Structure formats: C-alpha cells, structure tokens
Amino acid sequence: MSLLTIENLTKSYGSVTALDRLSVTLDPGVIGLVGANGAGKSTLIKTLLGLLPATSGSAQVLGLDIATQGPAIRGIVGYMPEHDCLPPDVSATEFVVHMGKMSGLPMTAARERAADVLRHVGLYEERYRPIGGYSTGMRQRVKLAQALAHDPKLVLLDEPTNGLDPAGRNEMLGLIRRIGTEFGISVLVSSHLLGELEQICDHIIVVESGRLTRSTRTSDATAASSWLEIEVTDRAGEIAQVLSDTGHSVRAGQSSGHSSQLSPTRHLLVEVKDDTTYDLVRDTACSLEIGLVRMHRLRQHLTDLFQSPAAEAPTASVAGPPSPEKPHADPS
Amino acid sequence: MPTPADAATPQPGSPQPGSPQQNAPEQGVIHDIGYRRYTGARLGRGPVRTALFLDTLRGCFGLGRAGKAKVMPAVLTAMVVLPALSVVFYANVTGGTDLPFSYREYVGSITTLVFIYVAGQAPQAVSRDLRFRTISLYFSRPIPRSDYVLAKFAAMSSAVMIFCVLPLLVLYIGALLAKMPVGEQTADFLKGLALALLFSLVVAGLGLVIASVTPKRGFGVAAIVTVLLLADSLAGVVITVAEHQNNPTLSWYGGLLSPLYLVDSALAWVLSLDGGRLNDQLPPDALGGLVFVAVLLAVIVGNYLLLNLRYRKVSVS
Numbered sequence: 001m002s003l004l005t006i007e008n009l010t011k012s013y014g015s016v017t018a019l020d021r022l023s024v025t026l027d028p029g030v031i032g033l034v035g036a037n038g039a040g041k042s043t044l045i046k047t048l049l050g051l052l053p054a055t056s057g058s059a060q061v062l063g064l065d066i067a068t069q070g071p072a073i074r075g076i077v078g079y080m081p082e083h084d085c086l087p088p089d090v091s092a093t094e095f096v097v098h099m100g101k102m103s104g105l106p107m108t109a110a111r112e113r114a115a116d117v118l119r120h121v122g123l124y125e126e127r128y129r130p131i132g133g134y135s136t137g138m139r140q141r142v143k144l145a146q147a148l149a150h151d152p153k154l155v156l157l158d159e160p161t162n163g164l165d166p167a168g169r170n171e172m173l174g175l176i177r178r179i180g181t182e183f184g185i186s187v188l189v190s191s192h193l194l195g196e197l198e199q200i201c202d203h204i205i206v207v208e209s210g211r212l213t214r215s216t217r218t219s220d221a222t223a224a225s226s227w228l229e230i231e232v233t234d235r236a237g238e239i240a241q242v243l244s245d246t247g248h249s250v251r252a253g254q255s256s257g258h259s260s261q262l263s264p265t266r267h268l269l270v271e272v273k274d275d276t277t278y279d280l281v282r283d284t285a286c287s288l289e290i291g292l293v294r295m296h297r298l299r300q301h302l303t304d305l306f307q308s309p310a311a312e313a314p315t316a317s318v319a320g321p322p323s324p325e326k327p328h329a330d331p332s
Numbered sequence: 333m334p335t336p337a338d339a340a341t342p343q344p345g346s347p348q349p350g351s352p353q354q355n356a357p358e359q360g361v362i363h364d365i366g367y368r369r370y371t372g373a374r375l376g377r378g379p380v381r382t383a384l385f386l387d388t389l390r391g392c393f394g395l396g397r398a399g400k401a402k403v404m405p406a407v408l409t410a411m412v413v414l415p416a417l418s419v420v421f422y423a424n425v426t427g428g429t430d431l432p433f434s435y436r437e438y439v440g441s442i443t444t445l446v447f448i449y450v451a452g453q454a455p456q457a458v459s460r461d462l463r464f465r466t467i468s469l470y471f472s473r474p475i476p477r478s479d480y481v482l483a484k485f486a487a488m489s490s491a492v493m494i495f496c497v498l499p500l501l502v503l504y505i506g507a508l509l510a511k512m513p514v515g516e517q518t519a520d521f522l523k524g525l526a527l528a529l530l531f532s533l534v535v536a537g538l539g540l541v542i543a544s545v546t547p548k549r550g551f552g553v554a555a556i557v558t559v560l561l562l563a564d565s566l567a568g569v570v571i572t573v574a575e576h577q578n579n580p581t582l583s584w585y586g587g588l589l590s591p592l593y594l595v596d597s598a599l600a601w602v603l604s605l606d607g608g609r610l611n612d613q614l615p616p617d618a619l620g621g622l623v624f625v626a627v628l629l630a631v632i633v634g635n636y637l638l639l640n641l642r643y644r645k646v647s648v649s
Contacts, residue, residue: 049472051471079469087460087461105375109373151370
C-alpha cells in the first residue's frame with residue numbers, strides 16, 4: 001500500500017490557489033517536501049490531515065480518503081505544526097501525557113508512551129520543568145514528542161528545523177532520520193531548504209506555487225553521477241591525458257562552491273567507472289612520479305539537479321550554488 | 333501495555349528490546365531499549381471526550397497545574413465554604429432549630445465570588461488553547477471540534493457547580509448534625525441545589541463564550557467580571573427604579589438582566605414557591621413566569637451554540 005496517493009489535488013482560498021492540480025504517489029519512507037515560503041507546503045499537510053477540505057481532486061493517506069475518513073487518518077498520523085503550540089505553564093511530561101490521551105491512549109499507556117518518546121527526542125530531567133522555560137530546540141522536541149505520543153504510522157512535520165541553530169538543526173535532522181529508519185514510522189517533512197532534506201530523505205518532492213515540480217528518489221539522484229576528485233602535487237594534465245586515453249571522462253578543475261584556490265595543474269575530476277578507476281589513478285600517478293595528495297569521491301547534490309527548473313522561476317531557497325553542469329573540457 | 337515481545341523495532345546493531353531483563357544482573361549499564369511500538373487499546377470518541385472533561389475539570393481547581401494556579405481556586409473555595417462552616421458550627425454548639433438563612437439565599441450571597449471564580453477559570457479552560465495555539469494539536473487528533481466544545485462546556489459547568497454546591501452540602505450536613513428537622517431541611521436544600529446547578533450552567537456558559545473570544549487571559553478575566561457584575565448591578569438599578577415608580581411589572585422583568593434573578597425567578601415560578609424569593613418579586617401573570625423560563629433556557633442553550641459556532645471558525649494554522 002502506498003503511503004500517499006494524491007490526484008489532482010487543488011485547494012483555493014478565494015482567488016488564491018494554494019495547491020494546483022497536484023498529483024503524486026509516494027511509498028513509505030522519509031519524504032522531503034521542499035518549497036519556498038507560500039509554496040503550499042503547509043496547506044498540503046493540513047489538507048492531508050483532513051483539516052482543510054480540498055477544493056477538488058482527491059488524496060489517500062495510508063489508504064484512507066481525506067474527504068471522508070479524516071478522523072481515522074488523524075488517529076494514525078502525528079502532526080507537528082510549524083508554529084509554536086505549547087502552553088508554558090505545564091511540564092513536557094504532563095503535556096505529552098495529555099496529548100497522548102487526546103489521541104485515545106488509556107492513562108497508563110499515555111504515561112508510558114510519554115516517558116518513552118520524550119527520552120527518544122532527547123528530553124531527560126528537564127521534562128519535569130514547565131515548558132515556559134525551554135529553549136527553542138527543546139520546544140521543537142516537545143512538539144515532535146507529542147506527534148509521536150500515540151505511535152503513529154506517519155508523522156507530518158511542518159518545518160521542524162525552523163528557528164534552530166546549526167547544531168540543533170543537525171540533531172533534529174538526525175532525529176527525523178531515526179524516526180524513519182529505527183522507529184519504522186514514515187515521515188513527511190517540509191522545509192524550504194533542499195540542502196538539509198537531501199541528507200535525510202529517501203524521496204524529495206518539490207512544490208512551487210502549489211504545483212509539483214519535482215519528485216525524485218534521493219538515492220537515484222545522488223548516486224547517478226559520481227565523480228572522483230583528485231588532487232596531485234603537479235602536472236595534473238599528464239594524468240588526465242593517460243586517464244582519458246584509457247576511456248575515462250576527465251574534467252579539469254573543481255566542481256562548484258568550494259575554495260577558489262584550485263588550479264588546473266593540481267586538480268582534476270574523473271568519472272568513476274568501477275573500483276579499478278581508483279587503482280588506475282594510483283598507478284598512473286606512481287608511474288609518472290607525481291605525488292597524489294588525495295582522492296575524494298564527490299556526491300552529486302540534489303541542488304545541482306534541480307538547478308535548471310528552478311532557474312526559470314528563481315526562488316532564493318531552492319536555487320543553490322552554481323553547478324558543474326557545464327565542464328570546460330581541458331585537454332591541456 | 334506493550335510487552336517486550338511486541339515491542340519490536342528490528343534495528344540491526346541496536347540491542348534487542350527484550351535485553352534489559354536478560355542483562356539485569358549487570359550493574360550500572362544503561363540499555364537502549366529502542367523504539368517500542370504501541371499495540372494496546374486505542375479509545376474512541378467517548379473516552380477521549382471524558383479524558384478532556386476530567387483534565388479540564390481538574391485544571392479548574394488548579395490540579396495538575398503550576399503551584400500559583402492553585403491559589404485562587406483554593407482561596408475562593410475557602411471563602412464560600414468557611415461562612416457556611418461557621419454557621420453550622422454555631423448551630424451545632426448552641427443547638428439552633430433553624431439556619432439563619434435559606435439555602436437559596438446562601439447561593440445569592442456568594443454570586444460575586446462565583447463570578448470571580450468563573451472569571452479566573454474560564455480563560456484557563458479555553459483561552460489558553462487559543463492563545464498558545466494548542467488548539468491545532470487537538471483538531472489534528474481524531475475528536476471532532478464539537479466534542480472539544482462539549483467537554484469544555486461540561487467541565488466548566490461542573491466546576492462551577494462543585495464550587496456552588498460545596499457550601500450548600502456543608503450547610504445541609506451541618507444542619508442534620510444539629511438535629512434540625514430533616515424533611516424541612518431536605519426540601520430547602522433541594523431548592524438551593526436546583527438554583528445552584530442552573531445558576532452554574534448560566535454563568536459557566538457566559539464565561540466560556542466571553543473567554544473564547546478573548547485569547548489574552550487578562551482581557552478574558554476583566555471582560556467576564558465586568559459583564560457579569562454589570563448585568564447584576566444593572567438589574568439592581570432597574571428593579572430599584574421600578575419599585576420607586578410603583579411599577580411591579582417592570583420590576584419583575586428587570587430581574588432578566590441578572591443571572592441570579594433570572595434563574596431564581598424562573599425556578600420560583602416553576603416550583604410555585606411563595607416565600608423566600610430572592611428579589612421578593614411575584615410574577616405579574618403566567619406570561620411573566622414563562623418568559624423567565626424561556627430566557628433561562630435560551631441563555632443556556634444559546635451559550636453552548638455560540639461556543640460551537642466560535643470553534644467552527646477557529647482555523648488550524
């Protein structure tokens with residue numbers, strides 16, 4: 001059974017169209033929902049919860065129809081809103097116990113689950129203190145904990161990294177990844193930053209102005225094109241010559257976004273055919289008596305992949321740094 | 333309760349969920365028991381509604397809340413119970429044969445305290461969820477909005493009922509201990525009880541409606557106290573002026589403005605009570621009584637419907 005089946009989903013607020021004939025089918029896993037502010041991410045999540053009626057089109061969440069089975073969906077789905085939603089005068093434990101009960105857990109089970117999920121999200125002694133004194137990072141954890149309290153099959157996380165510092169962001173991303181892998185709970189996580197989602201998601205969908213512009217498996221996208229970055233002490237061109245003679249694609253210089261101190265005489269990129277490529281590079285360098293400083297396999301970034309469509313309707317968030325799409329071949 | 337057997341999260345490399353028991357003899361080792369699935373019962377609408385009702389009711393007396401939230405309910409409860417306690421203590425010591433006032437009159441004497449109690453607790457029952465936007469967490473769960481409203485309405489009404497009935501119970505038990513005539517006391521107590529319950533429904537409903545449109549707690553408290561006290565004093569003014577002008581009809585209808593007179597007059601007319609009427613008014617005719625009953629019902633039902641209407645419009649954002 002697919003996790004989400006969305007067909008021509010449209011949601012209009014008067015004259016504003018938040019979702020425009022959006023169709024996608026997604027399998028269980030960690031799914032990233034990327035889009036700029038106002039692209040329709042939150043609207044999509046709320047529509048999937050059955051909280052907002054769709055203007056037209058249909059969608060199933062875990063096989064349940066959003067139009068007719070809203071309560072059933074909300075029973076097995078957890079929701080973490082984008083905004084703050086925590087009362088300051090109760091402790092995290094009391095709050096998560098209460099929200100667990102509101103999801104239909106009996107008292108003892110709610111207590112047990114609250115203790116479990118708070119530990120999993122990384123709240124320990126502080127969970128007995130009133131939420132009012134928590135940092136943003138701790139609040140985000142409590143919000144996540146209440147979404148997990150009833151052991152959902154899917155959690156919808158709306159901008160969970162919002163307002164977090166880089167360290168907190170990474171911890172939150174790691175936690176989300178664990179929810180998908182260790183906990184076995186599917187995740188739909190939204191963000192306006194593609195870069196942070198590509199690290200943790202199995203599948204990325206990109207929404208722009210309410211329309212689906214991309215839907216890609218992360219593994220396909222990032223493994224498809226792998227280049228080996230080689231740094232040598234000198235005479236990179238000679239190695240490039242040997243490698244291209246043996247049928248390898250070679251690019252000079254470096255990909256993008258990195259230090260500008262890379263020189264064509266010291267750096268080159270080689271397409272990895274298989275593991276023998278590494279040996280060939282090593283042997284070539286050895287036979288030419290050139291010092292091999294390092295070999296580094298590059299990962300294709302999704303940002304590069306999404307560059308071209310994003311360029312048509314540039315948005316600050318989706319557009320990334322310049323890509324290595326157009327290598328200047330350097331036979332040297 | 334999930335047993336270790338069904339708490340399986342197959343995660344290669346992580347310890348099996350069942351391991352704590354096996355490794356129990358080892359000392360000082362923290363075991364990562366992994367994520368445990370919940371396979372137990374999931375309750376339906378009814379029990380969830382009850383849970384929300386109970387949590388709200390407890391909250392209305394500061395239970396399960398921070399220490400300072402317990403102060404006001406406790407002080408106010410003491411203020412309505414202590415006079416009753418001292419009266420029955422005196423009656424027991426001196427062997428009186430009658431209470432110095434009727435149960436209905438006692439309810440009448442604590443109305444201001446009831447207003448203050450409602451003003452303090454109605455905002456915590458509903459405004460809090462709106463202000464801190466916790467409401468979207470309720471609405472993203474299975475229970476429908478109408479269940480939320482029903483649970484909150486029932487909890488607030490019950491809290492005010494407990495608040496009003498508690499001193500009456502003290503009076504009643506004390507009166508029986510003082511060996512006052514049982515039949516007479518019971519009849520009088522039941523009249524007071526009916527008044528207290530209906531009065532609680534009216535005041536709790538008004539408080540909730542006002543609180544539901546004032547997300548800021550301070551505004552809610554001020555608005556509720558103002559509206560309730562203003563209604564009361566306005567009724568007093570109308571009645572006084574009408575009596576001065578020798579206009580018994582206007583004087584009777586002036587009672588509509590006051591929550592207490594509204595309930596008491598309607599009750600007095602339905603039960604054909606002659607004496608002990610709080611505002612000492614008699615209905616000019618049958619219509620006068622009917623109007624009060626109709627308005628009383630309209631206020632109670634109207635508050636509930638207004639609250640539902642209000643929550644239908646609350647957006648989950």
